[in-house]
Amino acid sequence: MGRLKKVVLILLLLDATMICFLAINSPRKKITIAGSSTVFPLAQRWGDIYMDLYTHMSVEITGGGSGMGIIATGEHTVDIGMSSHPLEQSQRKRFPYLVEIPIALDGVAIVANENVNDTLKLTREMIVSIFSGVVDTWDELEEMFNVSIGISGEIIVCVRADKSGTTDVFSKWLSMDPNWTLGHGEVISWPKSPRFISGNGNQEVLINVKNNPSAIGYVGLAYTTSEGIVVAEILNPSTGEYIEPSQDTVKIAAQREILYPNESLFDPNISGAYPISRSLYFIIDREFIIAKKYVIEFIRWVLDDNGGQRQEIVRDVGYVEISGTKLQELAISIIEELYES
Amino acid sequence: MDRVMEKVGKKLLTLSAIIATSTILFIAIMILIGTAPALRKFGFSLLGTVWNPNLGRYGLLPFIISSLYVVVISLIIAVPIGVLSALFVVEFCSKRIREFLEALFQVNFSIPSIVYGFWALVFIVPILREKIQPALINYLGFIPLFSGEPRGFGVLAAGIILAIMITPLIAAISIEVMKLVPEELKLSAYALGASKSEVAFRVTLRVAFPGIGAAILLSLGRAVGETMAVLWVTGNVAIIPKSLFDPCYVLTSVLVNEFGASVGDPYHTSALFSIAFILLLMSIGFVSLSKFIIKRIERKWGRR
Amino acid sequence: MKKTLKDKITFCILAIITIMALSPFVLILTKMIHMGYKYLSPSLLTSYPRNLGREGGILNALAGSFILIAVSLTISLPICLGAAIYLTEFVSNKKIKDIADSLVEVLAGVPSIVFGIFGYYLFVYILGLGFSLLSASLTMALMMIPIMLRTIEETLELVPKEIKLSAYALGASEWETAWSITLRMATPGIITGCLLSIGRILGETAPLILTTGYNFRTPISFLEGVATLTFTMYEYIELGAAYPELLGKAAATSIILIGIILAIDLLTLYLSKKLTRTILV
Numbered sequence: 001m002g003r004l005k006k007v008v009l010i011l012l013l014l015d016a017t018m019i020c021f022l023a024i025n026s027p028r029k030k031i032t033i034a035g036s037s038t039v040f041p042l043a044q045r046w047g048d049i050y051m052d053l054y055t056h057m058s059v060e061i062t063g064g065g066s067g068m069g070i071i072a073t074g075e076h077t078v079d080i081g082m083s084s085h086p087l088e089q090s091q092r093k094r095f096p097y098l099v100e101i102p103i104a105l106d107g108v109a110i111v112a113n114e115n116v117n118d119t120l121k122l123t124r125e126m127i128v129s130i131f132s133g134v135v136d137t138w139d140e141l142e143e144m145f146n147v148s149i150g151i152s153g154e155i156i157v158c159v160r161a162d163k164s165g166t167t168d169v170f171s172k173w174l175s176m177d178p179n180w181t182l183g184h185g186e187v188i189s190w191p192k193s194p195r196f197i198s199g200n201g202n203q204e205v206l207i208n209v210k211n212n213p214s215a216i217g218y219v220g221l222a223y224t225t226s227e228g229i230v231v232a233e234i235l236n237p238s239t240g241e242y243i244e245p246s247q248d249t250v251k252i253a254a255q256r257e258i259l260y261p262n263e264s265l266f267d268p269n270i271s272g273a274y275p276i277s278r279s280l281y282f283i284i285d286r287e288f289i290i291a292k293k294y295v296i297e298f299i300r301w302v303l304d305d306n307g308g309q310r311q312e313i314v315r316d317v318g319y320v321e322i323s324g325t326k327l328q329e330l331a332i333s334i335i336e337e338l339y340e341s
Numbered sequence: 342m343d344r345v346m347e348k349v350g351k352k353l354l355t356l357s358a359i360i361a362t363s364t365i366l367f368i369a370i371m372i373l374i375g376t377a378p379a380l381r382k383f384g385f386s387l388l389g390t391v392w393n394p395n396l397g398r399y400g401l402l403p404f405i406i407s408s409l410y411v412v413v414i415s416l417i418i419a420v421p422i423g424v425l426s427a428l429f430v431v432e433f434c435s436k437r438i439r440e441f442l443e444a445l446f447q448v449n450f451s452i453p454s455i456v457y458g459f460w461a462l463v464f465i466v467p468i469l470r471e472k473i474q475p476a477l478i479n480y481l482g483f484i485p486l487f488s489g490e491p492r493g494f495g496v497l498a499a500g501i502i503l504a505i506m507i508t509p510l511i512a513a514i515s516i517e518v519m520k521l522v523p524e525e526l527k528l529s530a531y532a533l534g535a536s537k538s539e540v541a542f543r544v545t546l547r548v549a550f551p552g553i554g555a556a557i558l559l560s561l562g563r564a565v566g567e568t569m570a571v572l573w574v575t576g577n578v579a580i581i582p583k584s585l586f587d588p589c590y591v592l593t594s595v596l597v598n599e600f601g602a603s604v605g606d607p608y609h610t611s612a613l614f615s616i617a618f619i620l621l622l623m624s625i626g627f628v629s630l631s632k633f634i635i636k637r638i639e640r641k642w643g644r645r
Numbered sequence: 646m647k648k649t650l651k652d653k654i655t656f657c658i659l660a661i662i663t664i665m666a667l668s669p670f671v672l673i674l675t676k677m678i679h680m681g682y683k684y685l686s687p688s689l690l691t692s693y694p695r696n697l698g699r700e701g702g703i704l705n706a707l708a709g710s711f712i713l714i715a716v717s718l719t720i721s722l723p724i725c726l727g728a729a730i731y732l733t734e735f736v737s738n739k740k741i742k743d744i745a746d747s748l749v750e751v752l753a754g755v756p757s758i759v760f761g762i763f764g765y766y767l768f769v770y771i772l773g774l775g776f777s778l779l780s781a782s783l784t785m786a787l788m789m790i791p792i793m794l795r796t797i798e799e800t801l802e803l804v805p806k807e808i809k810l811s812a813y814a815l816g817a818s819e820w821e822t823a824w825s826i827t828l829r830m831a832t833p834g835i836i837t838g839c840l841l842s843i844g845r846i847l848g849e850t851a852p853l854i855l856t857t858g859y860n861f862r863t864p865i866s867f868l869e870g871v872a873t874l875t876f877t878m879y880e881y882i883e884l885g886a887a888y889p890e891l892l893g894k895a896a897a898t899s900i901i902l903i904g905i906i907l908a909i910d911l912l913t914l915y916l917s918k919k920l921t922r923t924i925l926v
Contacts, residue, residue: 004832015715015719018712018715018716019716019719021865022712022716022778022864022865022866022867023866023867025865025866026866026868027777027864027865027866027867027868027869028862028865028866028869030868030869032858041697041884041888044697045696045697047861048695048696048697048861051861051862052695058860058862058869060776060858060859060860060870061859062776062858062859063883154490156490156492161577161578161598162598162599185395187394187395189393189395189396192580194489194490194578194580194587194588195490196578197492197494197576197578197588198576198577198578199577200577200598201883203883203884203885204573204577208494211466211467211470211492211493211494212470212492212493226889227889351735353727354727354728354730354731354735355731355735356727357723357724357725357726357727357728357731358727358728358731358732358745360724360728361724361725361728361749361790361794362728362745362748362749363748364752364787364790365748365749365751365752365755366748367763367767368752368755368759368760368763371763371766371767372759372762372763375766421662422662422665422666423666425659425662425663426659426662426663426665426666426667428659429656429659429660429662429663430663433655433656433659433660442663442667444914445667445670446666446667447910447914448670448907448910449666449667449669449670451844451848451906451907451910452669452670452673452848452903452906453847453848453849453850453875453902453903453906454848454850455848455850455875455878455879455899456673456677456878456899456902456903457673459878459882459895459896459899460672460673460676460677462882463676463680463892464672464676505669508666508669509666512666536649536651536652537652537655537656538649538651538652538655538656539651541655562754565756566754566755566756566757566758566759567756568756568757568758568850568851569850569851569875569879573882593756593758593851596758596762597758597851597854600762600765600855614762617758617759617762620756620758620759621755621756621759624754624755624756625751625754625755627754628751628753628754629750629751629754632750
């Protein structure tokens with residue numbers, strides 16, 4: 001039994017050392033970020049690089065959807081909220097100290113399973129009829145809009161179940177068509193039909209589209225480079241052009257005079273611009289964040305042309321940098337003001 | 342000094358015992374407290390069929406029925422396979438092979454549920470969608486049970502992966518129960534001229550029946566509480582599934598998906614607690630009932 | 646016993662069914678190896694993830710699993726040991742013991758997600774520990790109780806009464822007996838209980854999602870988040886739609902995970918054989 005006792009004592013000693021170590025150390029300065037699944041991969045990437053640069057910092061990112069991120073920021077359970085749409089009136093009322101900071105550009109793309117067709121040219125009316133459930137099959141779509149689609153059979157519509165900024169932006173763009181009756185918001189009451197499959201996060205929508213041969217869905221730009229899907233070209237009503245969502249076409253949509261961070265980038269009257277473009281935001285509570293200089297420094301780095309806004313970082317994740325746009329100027333001025341206080 | 346140490350020691354032991362035994366009470370109390378607001382506001386309309394937190398509709402029926410549907414399907418598949426395998430191991434195998442096979446069941450049982458879920462996503466769903474479901478729809482599509490489009494996800498996928506998960510459990514318990522069948526009964530049967538398979542089915546299986554029932558109840562309890570294995574294959578649509586190919590949304594998946602997102606809305610959170618409550622009742626109910634039956638059996642036939 | 650034709654047919658059918666029942670393990674392992682073998686290298690185990698996990702390894706998960714288990718055991722073992730000793734030595738009323746045992750048995754039937762919710766409310770929210778290693782360990786410690794307590798209790802109950810009576814006869818008090826003799830006898834149970842609990846914790850995911858954040862490094866404080874092998878799989882699968890390499894990484898992680906669990910299973914089997922012989926001396 002003597003040998004066993006020795007082993008046990010050594011284990012206990014090691015265990016005690018580890019516990020003391022964990023208890024004494026204060027946690028690495030942690031920046032907590034939560035919210036939109038669209039912004040998630042970009043924030044993860046930034047967090048990764050930032051942690052490599054500043055090894056005493058820790059950046060923890062969780063999902064949950066834009067809505068959840070905004071609420072968590074307002075209730076001070078996280079430092080930064082990620083949102084793929086600007087603050088709603090109700091959110092501004094409830095949390096008066098929240099501020100949106102644009103940090104990147106994105107588009108909402110319509111993707112379909114590669115079986116559906118080689119290419120897909122869609123107008124807003126066609127998209128409205130698909131996503132409101134008015135059109136049940138690809139054949140009906142062909143008839144109604146005089147287009148040709150490679151398959152027949154029912155349309156599987158892949159939508160979001162969780163509170164999502166992507167849903168909010170998409171539905172807002174659809175609301176510009178009088179035939180869209182389902183309203184807009186982070187959650188939509190999709191038609192109760194087994195043709196509509198919901199998922200949580202862009203990831204699941206993409207999985208659903210890839211796995212169903214007759215499926216169509218909406219995802220953020222970063223999720224369009226996957227195999228097994230076809231990305232639709234959308235008609236920009238202001239210019240009459242069919243534009244494919246890409247990082248360049250989205251950047252073009254932001255190349256103009258912008259006065260407010262939450263301005264809409266829809267249907268821009270610029271040649272080559274993608275109609276369903278949007279800004280991505282970090283949401284912060286200005287009162288809460290003022291004491292946390294290290295969080296402000298992180299956001300400063302994110303907005304810097306040589307920091308987070310480097311093309312090889314942002315475009316690699318699938319989004320578009322805001323360098324050289326009015327949005328970047330607005331964002332930097334907000335952050336600098338907070339830093340000075 | 343020794344006396345003091347002894348007294349302190351005893352107090353510590355008592356404290357440990359209290360912590361260990363009262364944990365379940367604390368859990369139950371917390372869930373009841375959490376459910377209270379929703380119960381007070383919605384009462385029996387919680388048993389409605391529409392779940393839409395944004396419109397303030399909290400009907401739990403889709404989840405309850407989804408969970409039950411999926412679990413029943415899994416039992417239909419797992420019970421015959423598990424029980425017959427157990428019969429094979431106990432009646433048709435030598436001791437050494439039996440130990441080896443029992444160990445293999447144990448190995449199957451220790452695979453983490455997330456691995457099962459992952460495999461279900463990358464293996465079962467595609468096969469269902471591309472080969473099995475189209476075939477079933479072709480030949481049996483007129484039956485409502487097999488109607489719908491081949492999506493891969495849904496009740497059937499979840500039922501299959503759950504079945505695969507709980508088969509080792511059913512087999513292992515059935516083996517233990519069958520081992521308890523007294524030799525005398527079997528020997529008498531042999532003496533009367535019965536063959537091996539007759540003894541297996543008419544004696545062992547018959548006598549072990551209550552124990553097998555307990556195994557089924559235990560698996561029911563475990564299956565209903567499974568989270569990661571089915572999270573990605575049910576499709577997560579809050580409808581009442583009818584066909585095997587319909588998507589569904591089980592109790593555990595709603596909790597994982599919506600708990601983080603319900604932070605701001607107290608009624609949403611409370612409704613989720615009521616889901617947890619139902620889940621707790623079901624799992625604890627089935628598992629306790631099963632253990633009760635097993636204890637009765639062990640007392641009757643004696644432990645070996 | 647005649648070997649009738651019916652017997653032979655039954656044997657074959659049942660054998661096939663048994664093989665079906667045991668085959669998932671092989672199927673799963675094959676698929677995981679197929680998906681993940683190109684990521685299996687020493688650097689998988691020795692480097693931290695970079696670039697969202699697309700590059701680098703899973704050292705954070707290995708270290709994190711180890712730390713989580715160690716801390717959870719440190720919390721749970723004394724409680725279960727103390728409770729087990731108390732219930733077998735110091736409780737004379739059989740009714741109370743039965744109630745206590747039932748309360749612990751019922752705990753065994755609680756689904757892991759409910760533990761996660763309880764852990765979130767008690768540790769993360771009410772006690773304000775936040776999403777942290779500490780909250781996760783405390784929750785895991787509670788989940789271990791049914792397994793550990795029951796295993797130790799069973800071992801203790803096997804201790805022959807004569808040994809205890811002889812100790813009393815020699816003048817030892819209840820406390821001294823409990824400590825020096827019963828504890829010695831409990832050692833095999835403690836070891837088995839630990840191994841079984843470790844096996845359980847390694848396989849859990851849901852409670853972690855609700856009580857801790859995902860840490861891309863090894864935690865240096867109780868208040869940081871922590872990554873485990875299962876948690877890493879969860880994160881990578883969720884991100885896997887956008888970044889398919891991550892699915893391969895998840896598969897590689899699952900291989901490591903299954904390997905470790907198998908090793909523990911074998912260890913448990915070997916030890917339980919060895920230890921039962923020791924007790925029954």
